[in-house]
Amino acid sequence: MDKETMLAKLDGIENLPTLPVMVQQIQKLINSPNSSMNQIGALISKDQAIAARVVRLVNSAFYGLGRKVSSIPQAIVVLGLNTVKNLVTGVSVIRMFETTDKASIFNRDMFWLHSLGCAMGARLIAKSMGRSEPEDYFLAGLLHDIGVLILDQFFHDEFISVLKHANDATIEYHTAEQKVLGLTHCEVGAIVAEKWKIPDFLIQTMRYHHTSINENPEINCDIINIVHIADVAATNTGLHMGFNEEKKNYFEYALAATGIKQSAIDDAFGVVEKEIKVLKAEWGL
Numbered sequence: 001m002d003k004e005t006m007l008a009k010l011d012g013i014e015n016l017p018t019l020p021v022m023v024q025q026i027q028k029l030i031n032s033p034n035s036s037m038n039q040i041g042a043l044i045s046k047d048q049a050i051a052a053r054v055v056r057l058v059n060s061a062f063y064g065l066g067r068k069v070s071s072i073p074q075a076i077v078v079l080g081l082n083t084v085k086n087l088v089t090g091v092s093v094i095r096m097f098e099t100t101d102k103a104s105i106f107n108r109d110m111f112w113l114h115s116l117g118c119a120m121g122a123r124l125i126a127k128s129m130g131r132s133e134p135e136d137y138f139l140a141g142l143l144h145d146i147g148v149l150i151l152d153q154f155f156h157d158e159f160i161s162v163l164k165h166a167n168d169a170t171i172e173y174h175t176a177e178q179k180v181l182g183l184t185h186c187e188v189g190a191i192v193a194e195k196w197k198i199p200d201f202l203i204q205t206m207r208y209h210h211t212s213i214n215e216n217p218e219i220n221c222d223i224i225n226i227v228h229i230a231d232v233a234a235t236n237t238g239l240h241m242g243f244n245e246e247k248k249n250y251f252e253y254a255l256a257a258t259g260i261k262q263s264a265i266d267d268a269f270g271v272v273e274k275e276i277k278v279l280k281a282e283w284g285l
C-alpha cells in the first residue's frame, strides 16, 4: 500500500476511535472566561466511568497525596485543573484502545510499559529541570506512539508487513514503516489525533518525536525534545515496544537544547525502573 492509498484509507475509516465529546467540552470550558471550576468538575463527573478512574488515579501512589480525594471537584482543588484535564484525556484515549476485535501480533503490555516509562521519565526529567507543567510532559509521553496502536488495529496486514520487514532487514521499526508504507506511526497518530481536538503539543509530539526539528516557534520543541529523550532512554532501559530492541541514540541537539545531562536521565530512569509496574497497575493497563 502506498502513501496516497494509506492516507485515503485513513481519511475514510468510519469507525476510527473517537474521544468522548466531554474531552473537547472541557477544553472549551477552560478557554472560556465565564466558566467556573465547578462547571468543569460537574462536566467530568457526568461521565462516571472516566470520573471514577481519574479519582482512583489521583489517589494512587504516583501523586502521593496526604489525604484521599473522593470526587472530581476535590481532585481539581488538590491537583489543579491542568493535571485533572490531562488525566481525563489520558484515561479517555486509553479506553478507546482497550477493546479490540483483532488479535494483536505484538505485545500490548510491552507497548504500554514503553509508553508509561516514557511518560514517567519525561515528567521526572521535566520536574528536575524546573519546567512548569510536568504533567503535560507525562501525557505527551503516554500518547507519543499511539499511531502504532492505530496501525495495529486498522492497518493490520500492513502493520505485519512492517514488522516483518524491520525484522528481515534488521532496521529500526519506524524506518521500516517509511519503506513499506511511505509514512510512519508519527503521521498516522497525528492525523487521527487531529480529529480528537486535543491540545496541539500532544499532536506535535506524536508527529515529531522521531524527527530532527528544533527551531520552530509554532511548535513546543521542549516537550518534543524531552519526550524524545525519554523515549530513547525507556527503550535503552529495556522498556521497548517489544519489536525494536536495538539500543537507540539521542538526537544531539535535543540534549543541547534542553540542557539535560546524562546523569539526570539516569536518575529519572532509576525511579522509572523501580515504579513502572505499580504505575501500570494504577492506570489499569
Ligand SMILES: [Fe+2]
Binding pocket: 144, 145, 185, 209, 210
Ligand atoms: Fe515512536
Ligand SMILES: [Fe+2]
Binding pocket: 114, 118, 144, 145, 231
Ligand atoms: Fe516510543
